[in-house]
Amino acid sequence: MSAATDITTGARQGDSPAPKGFAARRTFAIISHPDAGKTTLTEKLLLAGGAINMAGAVKARGENRRARSDWMEIEQSRGISVTSSVMTFEREGITFNLLDTPGHSDFSEDTYRTLTAVDSAIMVVDVAKGIESQTRKLFEICRLRDIPIITFANKVDREGRNAFEVMDEVEEALQLSVSPQVWPVGMGSDFHGCYDLFTNEYLYSSLRAGGPCDSVKQMTGIDDPALDAMVPEHVLTRFREEAELAREGYAPFDADAYRQGHLTPVVFGSALRDFSVDQLLRIVARFAPPPRSQPSDKGPVDPRTNAVSAFVFKVQANMDPNHRDRVAFVRFCSGHFKRGMKLNHVRSGKPLAVNNPIYFFAQERDLAEEAFAGDVIGIPNHGTLRVGDTLTEGETFRFTGLPSFAPEVMRRVRLEDTMRMKQLRRALEDLAEEGLVQVFKPVIGSNWIVGVVGPLQLDVLASRIKQEYKTDIGFEPVPFSTARWISSPDEKKLKTFIDENKMSVAEDRDGRPVFLPKGDWELRYARERNPDLRFDETRELV
Numbered sequence: 055m056s057a058a059t060d061i062t063t064g065a066r067q068g069d070s071p072a073p074k075g076f077a078a079r080r081t082f083a084i085i086s087h088p089d090a091g092k093t094t095l096t097e098k099l100l101l102a103g104g105a106i107n108m109a110g111a112v113k114a115r116g117e118n119r120r121a122r123s124d125w126m127e128i129e130q131s132r133g134i135s136v137t138s139s140v141m142t143f144e145r146e147g148i149t150f151n152l153l154d155t156p157g158h159s160d161f162s163e164d165t166y167r168t169l170t171a172v173d174s175a176i177m178v179v180d181v182a183k184g185i186e187s188q189t190r191k192l193f194e195i196c197r198l199r200d201i202p203i204i205t206f207a208n209k210v211d212r213e214g215r216n217a218f219e220v221m222d223e224v225e226e227a228l229q230l231s232v233s234p235q236v237w238p239v240g241m242g243s244d245f246h247g248c249y250d251l252f253t254n255e256y257l258y259s260s261l262r263a264g265g266p267c268d269s270v271k272q273m274t275g276i277d278d279p280a281l282d283a284m285v286p287e288h289v290l291t292r293f294r295e296e297a298e299l300a301r302e303g304y305a306p307f308d309a310d311a312y313r314q315g316h317l318t319p320v321v322f323g324s325a326l327r328d329f330s331v332d333q334l335l336r337i338v339a340r341f342a343p344p345p346r347s348q349p350s351d352k353g354p355v356d357p358r359t360n361a362v363s364a365f366v367f368k369v370q371a372n373m374d375p376n377h378r379d380r381v382a383f384v385r386f387c388s389g390h391f392k393r394g395m396k397l398n399h400v401r402s403g404k405p406l407a408v409n410n411p412i413y414f415f416a417q418e419r420d421l422a423e424e425a426f427a428g429d430v431i432g433i434p435n436h437g438t439l440r441v442g443d444t445l446t447e448g449e450t451f452r453f454t455g456l457p458s459f460a461p462e463v464m465r466r467v468r469l470e471d472t473m474r475m476k477q478l479r480r481a482l483e484d485l486a487e488e489g490l491v492q493v494f495k496p497v498i499g500s501n502w503i504v505g506v507v508g509p510l511q512l513d514v515l516a517s518r519i520k521q522e523y524k525t526d527i528g529f530e531p532v533p534f535s536t537a538r539w540i541s542s543p544d545e546k547k548l549k550t551f552i553d554e555n556k557m558s559v560a561e562d563r564d565g566r567p568v569f570l571p572k573g574d575w576e577l578r579y580a581r582e583r584n585p586d587l588r589f590d591e592t593r594e595l596v
């Protein structure tokens with residue numbers, strides 16, 4: 055039986071024996087434009103997964119939010135989520151690893167890296183706004199990495215675009231086939247619930263208008279007379295027509311097409327009022343891909359490989375302001391990891407005893423006793439682990455595909471109190487390691503130059519250095535527009551270029567030479583004059 059017919063039978067996760075180990079992992083992210091409802095949906099997924107038992111634990115509700123994730127002042131004052139984190143929860147034998155991606159467009163680098171660690175994504179779209187700019191950008195990253203996407207069309211309880219318009223927009227904007235899974239029964243003021251087109255379940259609120267989804271009724275089909283008693287006639291007639299058209303007019307669900315990134319199942323719902331959240335989680339459990347092979351310099355690493363392997367996709371310093379800790383977020387790619395294992399830290403060639411790995415549950419951390427491919431754990435360390443690092447059980451290959459991007463905004467760092475040079479150096483090193491900024495030391499001159507992908511990152515940088523390192527900094531403009539890593543097979547030519555361009559050359563934090571052009575014209579000119587040199591926009595992290 056194909057997966058396509060599977061879902062039409064309405065069989066639920068749990069009908070068959072739950073898969074074990076990596077096959078039971080679903081590691082995914084939610085992508086969206088700010089305000090589409092990502093935080094609300096995250097919270098509701100955690101509630102549905104039993105990971106939290108109180109609404110408001112994730113989303114800002116005064117002190118609650120501060121307690122959980124708003125450890126950054128900047129996040130509090132701007133009300134945006136600027137850091138990624140991971141939330142693990144289990145339901146019906148499936149382990150879900152939900153990786154949070156920052157919602158703001160300035161943090162694309164961090165988001166990009168987070169997306170290297172997931173196997174699928176949920177795209178949240180506000181039905182009133184459709185596909186917005188940030189959604190499109192994030193979608194492009196998913197497409198580059200062949201990450202399959204489930205679309206959650208949110209806020210059906212509000213006046214929005216008609217459901218067909220939303221479907222067509224997703225189809226056209228993203229060039230994907232769309233397949234309706236859960237359809238709204240009326241929208242806005244006419245909203246009367248949602249209907250699962252595959253299981254024929256009608257989701258509604260016993261409180262009627264304005265209430266949360268608290269009831270599910272099994273129907274025999276959209277013509278079931280039981281619906282007539284529950285939904286006003288004008289809403290029901292329209293729903294029946296629409297559902298009929300939707301079933302016929304769009305692609306039937308095809309699990310393979312979805313997993314290959316050609317088709318997106320679309321679930322209409324309301325995160326705020328709990329409509330279709332359960333359905334969404336069920337679709338993730340049932341159809342989202344388990345861990346996939348990960349690219350490495352020695353070829354793809356299959357998750358079924360016995361030996362443990364993992365890579366660091368994020369490092370976060372000072373997660374707990376009371377303890378100066380640094381946590382490396384590690385995604386496992388193969389094997390069965392057990393706490394206490396000694397892993398090979400490929401970059402340094404040294405063994406690393408992983409004695410205190412952390413799992414991140416919704417509201418707490420716990421020691422991770424084991425992990426399979428797909429799992430994400432945190433490894434506290436004192437700077438040994440960096441973004442892009444590979445851990446293995448002994449082999450010496452390296453996972454690839456975690457680039458460092460050329461910055462688009464460059465500034466010179468001004469230290470307000472010159473006595474705090476040491477703290478500043480430490481702060482820049484730490485935060486560069488997190489990937490928040492790139493740090494360059496000019497060949498001539500003593501002030502650090504920082505590069506970021508978006509200007510909001512500068513505010514975050516200053517705020518964190520003030521808060522976490524008790525050091526005040528300011529920024530001054532520099533004439534440079536970006537940075538390019540320079541290299542050449544001909545060492546002499548590289549050296550000559552550096553000597554001739556001392557004013558525009560710096561070293562990155564690993565001592566690699568970087569050219570800082572004043573604009574596109576200068577970069578073009580340098581390229582033309584130096585055909586033996588490479589000017590790279592990204593560099594693989596090693």
Ligand code: G4P
Nearest residue numbers: 087088089090091092093094095208209212324325326327
């Ligand atoms: P984000 O993380 O994507 O930025 O969005 P978030 O969940 O914070 O939601 C943005 C706003 O949209 C919030 O309102 C939230 O309550 C609302 N929202 C989310 N899902 C739904 C839904 O299904 N229906 C309706 N009607 N609203 C929804 P807010 O007023 O900005 O915040 P709050 O005061 O409600 O927390």
